[in-house]
Amino acid sequence: xxxxxxxxxxxxxxxxxxxxxxxxxxxxxxxxxxxxxxxxxxxxxxxxxxxxxxxxxxxxxxxxxxxxxxxxxxxxxxxxxxxxxxxxxxxxxxxxxxxxxxxxxxxxxxxxxxxxxxxxxxxxxxxxxxxxxxxxxxxxxxxxxxxxxxxxxxxxxxxxxxxxxxxxxxxxxxxxxxxxxxxxxxxxxxxxxxxxxxxxxxxxxxxxxxxxxxxxxxxxxxxxxxxxxxxxxxxxxxxxxxxxxxxxxxxxxxx
Ligand code: 9D3
Numbered sequence: 506x507x508x509x510x511x512x513x514x515x516x517x518x519x520x521x522x523x524x525x526x527x528x529x530x531x532x533x534x535x536x537x538x539x540x541x542x543x544x545x546x547x548x549x550x551x552x553x554x555x556x557x558x559x560x561x562x563x564x565x566x567x568x569x570x571x572x573x574x575x576x577x578x579x580x581x582x583x584x585x586x587x588x589x590x591x592x593x594x595x596x597x598x599x600x601x602x603x604x605x606x607x608x609x610x611x612x613x614x615x616x617x618x619x620x621x622x623x624x625x626x627x628x629x630x631x632x633x634x635x636x637x638x639x640x641x642x643x644x645x646x647x648x649x650x651x652x653x654x655x656x657x658x659x660x661x662x663x664x665x666x667x668x669x670x671x672x673x674x675x676x677x678x679x680x681x682x683x684x685x686x687x688x689x690x691x692x693x694x695x696x697x698x699x700x701x702x703x704x705x706x707x708x709x710x711x712x713x714x715x716x717x718x719x720x721x722x723x724x725x726x727x728x729x730x731x732x733x734x735x736x737x738x739x740x741x742x743x744x745x746x747x748x749x750x751x752x753x754x755x756x757x758x759x760x
Pocket of ligand 1: 620645
């Protein structure tokens with residue numbers, strides 16, 4: 506099933522460009538992903554087409570006005586028959602996860618609302634927003650890059666967006682582990698050798714090696730991810746093997 510994403514933004518060209526290349530570009534070409542941008546400036550009144558005003562109570566910065574956003578959202582809702590949740594990208598939102606991306610990717614449509622300046626009048630959020638999402642604990646200058654992140658993550662999950670060689674099931678995070686290392690030719694280079702096991706042709710041994718490296722790297726770099734998993738006996742054995750081999754030159758003192 507395809508997805509339609511309507512983006513409310515003061516920078517519609519930015520959002521369109523974000524989905525013009527690579528996997529999401531192909532998803533758009535194949536009609537798996539439909540993107541429409543809506544500019545609140547087009548729904549603002551007066552010669553100045555104001556979309557913002559100063560912060561009530563004083564202080565620096567500007568806040569986005571209710572009315573231009575309300576009218577823009579109404580126009581976006583009316584542009585297609587399906588009900589669409591309004592998702593406000595904001596630093597106050599719940600952190601985006603791959604689980605959330607999968608949920609949203611299964612919807613027929615959604616409306617993404619991007620803030621600029623200090624944000625949006627809280628009353629618009631209370632009345633028109635269904636969900637607030639953040640992409641992480643760092644400060645951006647607006648919601649557009651966060652919307653682009655969400656569009657990319659959703660677009661690539663649409664059935665048929667990924668090439669034959671790729672697959673959403675092979676993703677890091679889809680099984681809760683980081684990826685194993687990857688190599689290509691030349692097998693021998695001044696920077697080092699490709700691990701011999703990968704050249705052995707023993708597919709079962711290669712699969713075990715990859716699983717062990719994925720477990721080991723997750724243990725080294727993202728122990729928080731590992732804590733959330735219940736490893737089966739074979740995974741526990743592979744991880745112990747990795748830890749034994751890496752004694753002395755890793756961060757095991759951290760664990
Ligand atoms: C300097 C302004 N900040 C005062 C503490 C508040 C602030 C307002 C607006 C901080 C960032 C923004 C703009 N950010 C977003 O719109 C945004 C965002 C982000 O900054 N980080 C992570 N995810 C997101 S989603 C939208």
